[in-house]
Amino acid sequence: MADEIIRLSNINKAFAGVKALQDVTLTIERGKIHCLVGENGCGKSTLIKIMAGVYQRDSGSVVINGKEFERLHPIDAIREGIQVIYQDFSLFPNLTVAENIALNEQLADGKRLVNWGNVRQVAEEALAQIEVRLPLNARVEEMSVASKQLIAISKALRQNAQLIIMDEPTSALTEREVRALFGVIHKLQARGIAFLFVSHKLNEVLEISQTIMVMRNGSNVSVGDRSEYDHKRLVFEMTGHTIGEKAYDFTPDTSRPPLLRVEKLNASGALEDINFDLYAGEIVGVTGLLGSGRTELALALFGMLPIQSGRLTMGGKPVQIRTIQDAIANGIGYVPEDRITEGLFLEQSIGRNVVVRTIDRLRGALGLTDVQEVNAQINEWVSALRIKTSDPALPVKTLSGGNQQRVVLAKWLASNPRVMILNGPTMGVDIGSKNELHEMIKDLAGKGMGLLVISDDIPELLQICNRILLMRRGRIVEEITPEQTDENQLAAKLIED
Amino acid sequence: MSRSFFRTETILALTIVVMSIYIGIVNPVFFTVGNLFDLLRSSIVMGIFAMGVLLVIISGGIDVSFTAVAVFAQYATVRLMTIFMPEAPLWIVFLVAGIIGLGLGMINAFFISRFKLPTLIVTLGTLSMFHGFLLFAIGNKIIRDIPPSMPEFARTSLIEVAMTVGVSRLHPAVLITVAVAILTWLLLDFTMLGRGIYALGGSREAAERAGFNIPRIQYFIYGTVGFLAGIGGIIYASLNRQANPQELVGSELNVIAAVVLGGASLTGGRGTVIGSLLGVALVVIMNNSLVLIGVPSTWQRVVVGAIILIGTGLPAIQARRKAQHAAGLSQTQ
Incomplete structure (x- = not known):
């Protein structure tokens, strides 16, 4: 022809x-x-x-x-x-x-x-x-x-x-x-x-x-x-098989104080008057276009972007978050979008990447780490998160995108955060791994963690979130529940100016 | 061409002007023709070296061996001439030194291109090798009996200005530096080979995919550095009227610092001729003139070091801020 x-x-x-x-x-x-x-x-x-x-x-x-x-x-x-x-x-x-x-x-x-x-x-x-x-x-x-x-x-x-x-x-x-x-x-x-x-x-x-x-x-x-x-x-x-995903249907228990309450949060040029609650067991989506402030919100909550004014309350107690250390001390974890440069030590082993956050807690007498304890932790997380590797001593860069993302998750989960912020958790991950990651996120919520998922993958938001916050020009302009909307409607709202 | 380049050079030029005015106010000797000619004379060899270093740095590499190449080519040439051709005309002396330098540069290029070794490691190795070989096999004593064409060359002058005491002369070798600078500029900005050097420094993989012959570019770069080092070495020996195998080696970081001060990035891909020349001017003024304002010579090194740290540190911090800003934007995508 x-x-x-x-x-x-x-x-x-x-x-x-x-x-x-x-x-x-x-x-x-x-x-x-x-x-x-x-x-x-x-x-x-x-x-x-x-x-x-x-x-x-x-x-x-x-x-x-x-x-x-x-x-x-x-x-x-x-x-x-x-x-x-x-x-x-x-x-x-x-x-x-x-x-x-x-x-x-x-x-x-x-x-x-x-x-x-x-x-x-x-x-x-x-x-x-x-x-x-x-x-x-x-x-x-x-x-x-x-x-x-x-x-x-x-x-x-x-x-x-x-x-x-x-x-x-x-x-x-x-x-x-x-x-x-x-x-x-x-x-x-x-x-x-x-x-x-x-x-x-x-x-x-x-x-x-x-x-x-x-x-x-x-x-x-x-x-x-x-x-x-x-x-x-x-x-x-x-x-090669059908993957069924159910939407995450969840109603938070509002009689108890929220895990995280954000009131009148302002960060110059990036965020304006941000108010929302995150309850235990919730998966709240944050979406918006480039420059809408969705990443800035995560950075502000994680102490990486200075806050001008506003109140943060965690579990009913007011907290101050000025540095990353403050955020970690208050039980906030952040998985960045760019896991390659920000989330992982690529040349280091899978195991070391998993325990890097908690290595202080694994210190024994004389301030030395207990190798057996460390290895036990590593093996526990590798199997819990089903990281596909023949040996946790191999460098992280040998893993596929989906598995690398699991290592980043494991790293944070090992430190038992109360609130996890996930930025683009499944970007560049294939569909099979994506579903497994979604299941994992829902599991974590089921165990009482509060999750903030930043994404512009609309089907993903609709599948895993019980609420979605739409951001535009540094403000939260709308709160949507997945039942109220569908993919096309949400996509239209996303690009609307 | 671009704004950010232009800015590095403007800042550098302003710094030189401000520093000159200050030194001149403290000690008016600075603004005499004699001092200006001295500064230019001190810049001749460093300026030639700087052009070679600029090519290497733009390509994303680094060469610390060029001073050893210069002193090797210079000393070996003088020895050859005193043995075989004591009355050698100047052009033969330059030619032989240039060829020896080219050959040594090719040795660097061979290791770098054939075995893909890090350029710093290769040239650190050859720095020691070339210098060690020179001292061991060719000679370690100062030769004062150099071919007469060299001291004759040293006595010539381009411009002579009568001063209250004696005469100030501008040495014609500045023309060699100017010519080398113009040729380097033409090469970098107007030939595909020059653009290939920038491309290699920007992204080696993309340069390969685009069809640049990377080994050829590398042989060209390191060969040119060697050749220029040989020429610079002979000028140095001529002006000092002796060949000393212990000199020059150790000054390589000064030249690299001047080029980096001039806006060339050690990560490769950027740098200009004009910036490098300004960098050389700044370093030479600091080396020669701090004594005029009463800075003790032992302190000069500290001041020079501090300026290099500030001058190269500020652009690096700026670049990082910019990168963070860009990363912040892309994160929201």
């Missing part, structure tokens, strides 16, 4: 004897948006790398634009118009927007000298193609994630991209940025450019795709037209 860009047939690939891909077949047509979904480790990245020529297949055939490639080199893939936008975007943070867009092209043309006028012109044209305006002379490191993505797309377009492969493009974008990205994708699609969209977010997959392919354990288990799929079927195909 003339309108096929790429056809992969019966691709097999093994690493050191372990099968990563088994008889995978995939066809992408010009101007179509194709989605690839699957849990972590299902072979999505391997497949992308084979299409980009980074990995060589063991067997199977690759036909691009009607040409069969015996061996596909990265340069062949680029010449045939296949562009991969990796999660790190492959941009130069220290160079300007214009140079980032034009550099690859200049290099590919074999230029030796830089014509700055030309660089600017190339960048302007590229951005005009996707109808986006960005400051050409700003450094890329000053740009938001969404802008970086647009820069990466413009760069790909300048190299005559016909198929743009995007790996988890929305994982760090806000709802509004996702809308803008989808707008750009549709514009380019109308010009005949095809997309392969790899994502965890099933709602987005269902919204943007025309064809869907689901992978599980290195095989494509299901391929079809968008109309054949819904959320349930996707989850089923990805995991």
Whole structure:
């Protein structure tokens, strides 16, 4: 067929004897948006790398634009118009927007000298193609994630991209940025450019795709037209079993003082007149757009953002939280969104990460730690949270995203907090792990902990929270209970200004 | 080009102006032509070294061996000349020293590019090796009987100004420094190779994916540093009219500090020629002129150290604030 860009047939690939891909077949047509979904480790990245020529297949055939490639080199893939936008975007943070867009092209043309006028012109044209305006002379490191993505797309377009492969493009974008990205994708699609969209977010997959392919354990288990799929079927195909999630239906016991009461909380420029209660056993969602103050609220409660005025009461007693130490002493735990840089010591062992918060309590005589006690604690948490590892002495970085998140949780749970603040608890976590994390969060609430879950994953909020606080410009503008609303309504409220 | 760069340089230039005015008020000798020429003369060799160091730092590396390379190239060249060609013209002396320096730089490049070793470790190692080898195998005594073309060169002057006592001369070697600076600027800002150096310092992985030939860039960088070190070494020996194998080594951190003061980031990816030259000027003024305002020479090192700490610390703190601010924003996403 003339309108096929790429056809992969019966691709097999093994690493050191372990099968990563088994008889995978995939066809992408010009101007179509194709989605690839699957849990972590299902072979999505391997497949992308084979299409980009980074990995060589063991067997199977690759036909691009009607040409069969015996061996596909990265340069062949680029010449045939296949562009991969990796999660790190492959941009130069220290160079300007214009140079980032034009550099690859200049290099590919074999230029030796830089014509700055030309660089600017190339960048302007590229951005005009996707109808986006960005400051050409700003450094890329000053740009938001969404802008970086647009820069990466413009760069790909300048190299005559016909198929743009995007790996988890929305994982760090806000709802509004996702809308803008989808707008750009549709514009380019109308010009005949095809997309392969790899994502965890099933709602987005269902919204943007025309064809869907689901992978599980290195095989494509299901391929079809968008109309054949819904959320349930996707989850089923990805995991191989149905996962039922019940909403968290809970009415707090208001006769006892709340675990945490926040009154008239103000933090300059970030939070204004914040009032809410968090009772034992509650899971309260906090949502809002970029800059709405949802993360600032967490930081303020955890002593990381100075509070100008307001009263905090915990269990009926007024408390002062000025530092992280104050927060911890009062039994508040915080799992940051960016677990990689803020929540974990990646090079250190899983075990050490688990006990780091409580190491003081494990000290015996002479101030030395009791190794047996420490190991007992580690093993207890590793099994309680079902962290999948062969040995807790391995570094945390060897774990998958979902398991890393469990280590962060374990670290905090080991110190027995009364109130836990979770910021984006399931970001970048695959659907199976996500459900397990949800169950874990509900379990904790069931044991009397109060949880504050900050997220913009609407289905997640509706499933696990008994109340949701909507923030806008530093204020809580509405309190919603999941029964009162549905996904679409909440999504609309979220982006409303 | 960008505002933040511009700001580092503006602050640096203002600091130099304010410091000069202060020193000049305390001791008017500072503003004499003679003193200005002395300062320029002191900046010649450091300025050349600084251009090499700038290339390395922008690429995200560091080279501490260049002083050993300079003294090696200088001393070995002088010895070769005294044995084989005592009447060697100046250009041959420069050429031989440049080639020896280039060769030593290539040794650095080989270890760095072939084995992907950290640049600091490699150059710390070669610093000792080159210097040790020089003292052990080539010679450890000061040579005063250098080829006559060198002291002749030292006697030349670009500008001569009659003073109340004697004549002040500006040495023409400043032109070499100026030429090296202009070439470095053209290289960095207007060639793909120069942009490749910035790209490498910004993100090695992205530079590879974009198709830059990383080993070639690294050979170029460390080779150039070696070559410039050789040239600087000969100028140094000429101006001092002797080749001393114990000199220069130990001053590498001064040059690196000057470049970092000039806005180059030790994490790579940023730095400008003009900033580095201002950094050199600041360090030279501090080294030469604090004595004019009565700072005891033992205290000079403390003052120089403090300024380096403040000058490099402030931008680092600023950068971190900015990063935290950006992180705060992205967290809310």
